[in-house]
Amino acid sequence: MVGDPDPKRQLDALEAKIAAVKAARDSDRTHQEEHYSQAQLAWRMVTEMVAGLGIGFGIGYGLDVVFGTTPFLMVLFTVLGLVAGVRVMLRSAAEIQKAQTAEAAGEDEKRDRDGD
Numbered sequence: 470m471v472g473d474p475d476p477k478r479q480l481d482a483l484e485a486k487i488a489a490v491k492a493a494r495d496s497d498r499t500h501q502e503e504h505y506s507q508a509q510l511a512w513r514m515v516t517e518m519v520a521g522l523g524i525g526f527g528i529g530y531g532l533d534v535v536f537g538t539t540p541f542l543m544v545l546f547t548v549l550g551l552v553a554g555v556r557v558m559l560r561s562a563a564e565i566q567k568a569q570t571a572e573a574a575g576e577d578e579k580r581d582r583d584g585d
Contacts, residue, residue, distance in 0.1 A: 510561075510565055513561060514558045514561055514562070517558050517561065518551075518555070518557075518558055519554070520554065521550040521551060521552075521553040521554025521555075521557060522547060522550045522551055522554055524550055524553075525546040525547045525548070525550015525551065525553065526543065526547045526550060528546045528550075529542045529543035529544065529546030529547055529550075530542075530543045532546070
């Protein structure tokens, strides 16, 4: 190709090489971003669960101190905090799944357009 006298073919070959390098680099970057986002989502869910438990425990303990019902309200509100944490986690998981489904549908549509 170096000795090719047609500049159009040389330019096409160069553009193909540049596109291949960009595609390889974008593929690596996408994988890294996906891994990071999965870890971020996992920590988000753990944080939501711990926050629900902590808030439930705090409210229950505070009410037990005020009313003198030592373990009863603390246990009750800790369980309620657990339930609330699980509900928030499930809502977050549904939100994430919806976003990933929409993203996958967009990629399929783009692939269909490019293939035609």
